[in-house]
Amino acid sequence: MRGIDITVERGEVFGLLGPNGAGKTTTVEILDGYRTRTGGEVSVLGEDPAERSLALRRRIGIVLQSGGIYSHITPREALRHWASFYPHPRDVEEVLDLAGLQEKADERSRRLSGGQLRRLDFALALVGDPELIFLDEPTTGFDPEARRAAWATVRSLRALGKTILLTTHYLEEAQALADRVAIVKDGRVLAIGPPRELMAHPPGGAAHYRIAYRDGDGELIERETDDPTTLLHELTAEALAGGRRLEELSVGRPTLEDVYLELTADADADAPAAPREGESRREASRA
Amino acid sequence: MPETSIGTVEGPGLPAFGRLRHPLALTWRQYRLERRMFWRNPSAAFFNFALPLLFLAGAGAALSGNQHQLDRLVPMIAGMSVMSTTFTALAYNIVFLRERGVLKRIRGTPLPTISYFGGVAANAVTNTVLQIAIIVLAGRAFFGIGWPLHWGALVVFVVVGVVCFAALGVAFAHAIPNFESTAAYVNAVFLPVVAISFYVFDSSSAPGFVRTIAEALPLKPLIDGLSGAMVALPSAAQAGAGLGSHLDALAVIALWGAFGLYFAVRGFSWEASRT
Numbered sequence: 001m002r003g004i005d006i007t008v009e010r011g012e013v014f015g016l017l018g019p020n021g022a023g024k025t026t027t028v029e030i031l032d033g034y035r036t037r038t039g040g041e042v043s044v045l046g047e048d049p050a051e052r053s054l055a056l057r058r059r060i061g062i063v064l065q066s067g068g069i070y071s072h073i074t075p076r077e078a079l080r081h082w083a084s085f086y087p088h089p090r091d092v093e094e095v096l097d098l099a100g101l102q103e104k105a106d107e108r109s110r111r112l113s114g115g116q117l118r119r120l121d122f123a124l125a126l127v128g129d130p131e132l133i134f135l136d137e138p139t140t141g142f143d144p145e146a147r148r149a150a151w152a153t154v155r156s157l158r159a160l161g162k163t164i165l166l167t168t169h170y171l172e173e174a175q176a177l178a179d180r181v182a183i184v185k186d187g188r189v190l191a192i193g194p195p196r197e198l199m200a201h202p203p204g205g206a207a208h209y210r211i212a213y214r215d216g217d218g219e220l221i222e223r224e225t226d227d228p229t230t231l232l233h234e235l236t237a238e239a240l241a242g243g244r245r246l247e248e249l250s251v252g253r254p255t256l257e258d259v260y261l262e263l264t265a266d267a268d269a270d271a272p273a274a275p276r277e278g279e280s281r282r283e284a285s286r287a
Numbered sequence: 288m289p290e291t292s293i294g295t296v297e298g299p300g301l302p303a304f305g306r307l308r309h310p311l312a313l314t315w316r317q318y319r320l321e322r323r324m325f326w327r328n329p330s331a332a333f334f335n336f337a338l339p340l341l342f343l344a345g346a347g348a349a350l351s352g353n354q355h356q357l358d359r360l361v362p363m364i365a366g367m368s369v370m371s372t373t374f375t376a377l378a379y380n381i382v383f384l385r386e387r388g389v390l391k392r393i394r395g396t397p398l399p400t401i402s403y404f405g406g407v408a409a410n411a412v413t414n415t416v417l418q419i420a421i422i423v424l425a426g427r428a429f430f431g432i433g434w435p436l437h438w439g440a441l442v443v444f445v446v447v448g449v450v451c452f453a454a455l456g457v458a459f460a461h462a463i464p465n466f467e468s469t470a471a472y473v474n475a476v477f478l479p480v481v482a483i484s485f486y487v488f489d490s491s492s493a494p495g496f497v498r499t500i501a502e503a504l505p506l507k508p509l510i511d512g513l514s515g516a517m518v519a520l521p522s523a524a525q526a527g528a529g530l531g532s533h534l535d536a537l538a539v540i541a542l543w544g545a546f547g548l549y550f551a552v553r554g555f556s557w558e559a560s561r562t
Contacts, residue, residue, distance in 0.1 A: 032395060034558075057397040064395070066559075068387030072327035073320075084316050085308065085398045108327075124392070 003040070004189050006182055008165055010131075013158050015178030015195075016167040017256075019264060023187040024167040025065060025136055031165065032062050032134045045132060058086055061130035063121045065137050071110040075101045075120050078109070079127050086128035098156070099123035100149060115146045122153060133157060135166045139173060151176055171257045181256070183263055190263045199254050210252040211235065216244055310399045317398070317406025318413075325410060335376060335414050336421065339368045343422060347430050354431060361426045362514035363485050365419055366506055369448040370477065372414040377456030378463065378473050380407070386466045391558040408453055415449050423517070432518060440516035444537070448509045451540045454547030455505075461554040480506050488514075505543040508536030 004027055008014040016024045029035040030042060033049040033056070042049060047056045069078060076092065083089035096102045099119045104112060112120065118141070125133060135154070139147045154177050157164060168174055174181045175195045182192040191198055208224035211231055215221050225231040228251055239246050325331055343364045350356040384390045393403060419441075426432035435441045463472045487493045487501035488510050501507040512533045 034391070034395070054397045054399065057395065060395075062392075062395040064388065064392060066388045067392035067395075068384075068389045069392070070320075070324050070384075070389060072324050077320075077323075081316065081320050082396065085313065085396050087308065128396070 004182070004184060004187065006189065006192070008163060010163050011158070011161050012179040013154065013164045013166060013177050015174035015181040016165065016184055017169070017171065017174045017178075017181050017260065018167075018184040019169060022185045024169075024184060026187075027184070028134050028136050028165065028167055032060060033057070058128065059131045061125035061128055061133045063125045063133070063135045063138050065140070067121060069109045069117070069120065069124075071108065073109050074106045075109070075112075075123065076105040078120065079123055082124050083127045088129055089127055090129045092127065095123050095127045098126065098153060114141055115143065118142065118146075118150075122150065126157070130162070132163045132165070135164060137167055137169070139168070139170065147173070171255070171260055175256045183260055185264050191259065195256050198259050199256055208254060210254075211250070212252065213249040214247040218247075220248075308397075310402045310405075313398055313402035314405035314409070317402055318409045319406075321406050321410035322413065325414070331376070331379075335372050336418060339364055339371060339418065340421065340425065342367070343425060344429075351430075357426075357430045358432060358518040359489055359514070361422060361430070361432055362510050362517050363488060365422050365513045365517065366448070366484070366510035367481055368418040368422060369415055369445065369509060370452050370481070370506055372418055373411045373449050373452040374456040374459070375473050375477055376414065377407070377411055377453055378460045379469055381457055381460035382463045382466050382469045385460070385556060386559045388558070394557045411453050412449050415445060419445055426517075435517045437516040440512065440533070444509060444512035444516055444533075444540075447537060447540050447544065448505075448512075451505050451509075451544035451547060454544055454551045456547075458547045458550035458554070461550070461556060464560070480504055483507075484510060503539065505540045508533075508539040511536045512540075 004023070006014070006016075016027060018024050026035065030037045031044055031049055033052045036050050045056060045059055047053060049056065073081075075096065079092045079095055083092055093102075096105050099122050101116065101119055101123060104116055109117065109120065118138070122138065125135075138154075139150045142150060151173070154164060154166070166174075166177060178195060180192065180194050181198065183190045183198075208226055209228040209231075210222060210224050211228060212220060212222045213235070223231065232251065235246060325335075343360070346360050346364075347357060350360060381390075423435060427434065459472070459476065463469050483497065483501045484504065484506040487498050487507055493501075515533050
């Protein structure tokens, strides 16, 4: 970690986006109290997570990347047990419904599929009715349907006013869920902002509109521009004057993926330069 | 839809009005969960109960008629049971839960550490008590061994033995790198300790240095203590002794217990190492 300076507002879904090994899990594990930081300031709901106070743990929910469960426990039993740790737990049956586990509620966990276990992870993190939820790669290994279901759960949590810190390496996930994202690589923040804004105004002027069409020979032409209006006008004017058609004409907006790929590629290029040591400050959900 | 009744009346399924969770109440809940998980795992139940009993039955049948030998056998099996229900069971459990990420998940919840370990330890103690009770009853029913002579001494030795071997089991779990090698690690300790302790306890002709090693390990002193508490032995050294004549044995076990507790707490690791 070189220095990540983030403030997550109450009630927002914040996405930490980056390739494997970027420092996402390290950041989350410092925030949820699993690791102690080597420097900088961290405040989670007004407390220092390194102190691991019971009061703070009652207010957060954690979905780990690698959290196991007893082989012989059923989801309903696990949720009841977990609920007993918290002062104001949610109703266990309601959480089973929310996680889509009602049908498997009395099945031993060793007989659950990977996706069902992941849903149990979700359910266990939610049953204490936390204010702040850490989701570390919550949908890795999900099929598209399960992913959509998980997204719906995250959205419903957001609607309940929960604050969510999400890490993911799926760009569409960050784009679909996060109010704001931070793109991290090698322990640094490369860009931060709402996905829409990052796409509209990419940091460093990267990522352009992309206009594609087939020319008279049937060859696919792709052109990038910051000013699609002008380029499109020129192209169509030329085509009209020449009596040609622009087959398969399309205008592509820069996606988060474009921004991400350009930024992380740039970061690779200047990786040896300017290693920023020292000040690193992370904050989550300032009260 | 089948409803398994596992919650209590105040179970979390009912509306909650800011219930304050006392660590003792959470210890009790954790204990009940550990009990339920224990009985659902047939192989663990087998190792804990069936194995020492089979041992007792086999050796008992072989020694049938020789009351002197049977009197020595029962405390040996009892001592071994204390070690297997605590040291072996806890080392297995802790490594399994650590490698599977269960410990890490629990650490992220507001379950107090003391409640978690309280529940885990109480579970091990329950198994030990059940085991000793079965051995006492089986010894009386099948091998003509009377009720323990010194109940107080029996309780003291079982309690101190449980604390000692439970702490050593948790401490030893740190040394085991992954679940696949647990059996090898545990048996590399368990089997030699049992063998040397049984040999020295049973044979008066054991070489001096072997005797010294066995006396310095915690199992032989525990068997001495249990023997004094459970049965009347004719030999002068071990005759009808309650607590008083086994204070040195108690001291050895307590020292191992202190050593185990120190390393159990100090090096405890909640997650699998990242390799």
